[in-house]
Amino acid sequence: MSKREAFLESCCTENVDDFLRFIQLHRNKTEPFDVEEVLQEMNRDQRQTLWGKLSSLLQDAMEVEAAADPSHVRSVVDGVTLVAAESLKVLQDGETYSSLLEIIHRLHDLLELQPVSEAPLQLQILRLCDAWWKKDLKEKETFGRSAMIIALTKSFDLKKPGTEIQRVWSLREVLLGLDYTSEDNKQMMDLLLKCFQRPAFLRNDDVSSLSVPVSSVLCLWA
Template identity: 55%
Template sequence: MSKRQAFLESVCKENVKDFLHFIQLHNKVEPFDVEEVVQEMSRDQKRALWGQLAVLLRDILLELPLDRWEAGVKVKSAANPESLQVSLYTVLVLEDVDTYSALLEIAHMLHGLYVLMFDQVSQEPLQCHIHILFIDWWTKGLKEKEKFGRTAFLVSLQKSLTLKKPGIEIQRVWSLRDVLMSLDYTSEDNRQIIDLLLKCFQHPVFIRHDEGKRFLVYIFSWNVSFIRIIQGTIKDQLAVFSKSTTTHITEIYFRAWKKASGDFVEKIESSCIQDFMQNAIFLHRASPVLSKVRQILSYFHTKKDSHTVDKMLCNLYRPILWTALSVPNFEVRANATWLFTEAFPVHDPDQSSQSLDEEVQEQLDKPYFATLVFIWSE
């Protein structure tokens, strides 16, 4: 009997020890490579394998009382969770086949099991194997990928915010980013995911990680209404953010704005950038947040050599800045003057050269600079 046939016949409750032996040989690399053997199987053999795995998994789950799984207890028995883990490994080598209904049945059983263990998300091998299975399921675009992809995305989000070294999970979140676009923002079923997404904007490690930043930029394109919620979450954290973290946050805003279009770019400009402009004008000068708001706006000011940035700043400052420069309140005038000098000249780059020169001269002739001298002399 060939090893391939022997392996196939071992996938059952009666021969589970032989099955484990094959997996142990695989883990030693030689002389048996499970992935290679499965890839070389015929289509009928693969279908038989998935069917036998489904039966084996069902037998294992039936032997383990439901309350033991719910309690997260490690069961020690002849059919222990280790056999489930190795079953999962063989599932991961799925190739393109016409029919994999038995494999889909396995995925559904594991999903039900995973939901029971969900409150105890951990790095235990059993959970990790199921997690990887669902990631691969989404990546390969298999049937009902939205269901399994959502679970994988949710678990990776949770792990990225709780593990001491979340780098791998942050990378997985980024790789699963398109799952987000398959979710309904208005559905209560996704409330937990929304809460986790907002926590990502509060997590310094996530904010500083390359894939983490790319993902946070991506979130701005999920739903227009969510942008305002993101802005509120970040503003609530500015007081505790370090200068370095604020720099990363600023880059996220800028990249999100550059990538946005249509309603999304308008929302980012009005609910985020212009909101910071208004805060920079009206915050008390003793506020611990003012320096962070100014840091964010200064970053945009340094990008004024870009035509699109210069025009955006002009459009957003015009409705608020000139009025603030002449109000009776001294602090408001002082804040507005700081903005004016930082962003100077505030002009529309689409104007003709003559009109642009006239507008700049008009700003120089107005009493804004006299106000500035007065402020610094105080």
């Protein structure tokens, strides 16, 4: 059995231990297994099958019955997040990715339920939402908005917020698609207003230019 076939077979609840071993092999750079390479070797139908199986695996892992083992759940979520991120690197123009979108939605819902932190898994999901936005895929507005809110929140809490400030700048086009008259976006507006009170933002020439779109919508909240 090829590595491609073995990995595909492992992506289910029954073989979840094999799946987690593959993830560990990927992270162990001394081992000859790379998720991106395996995904590249798959044809489109195989990738679609893989994403469908991973979506089901993720759902099963997050069921109430499975929550009795939080460590196991985190490991599965971590592995699925990694494969989703690697999948974006090999996604081809015109390729169907509805099952991959299901995975992103499940991970996004999990992200929204957690308090903002520096937890590695949360950072992985945040980067995934960021990458989805930048790749201009379906429903990118939902994931870009969440990535922007989390990046802003984190930038206010960190002693060295440089990375998150640059993430905010890279997501600046998210602001162009928001309805600032909606109460749903009040949290975003409040966070943007805080930027004016933070020296780290004002010292950054790129990010300080966020004041232009922010100022233009302030009148809507007057």
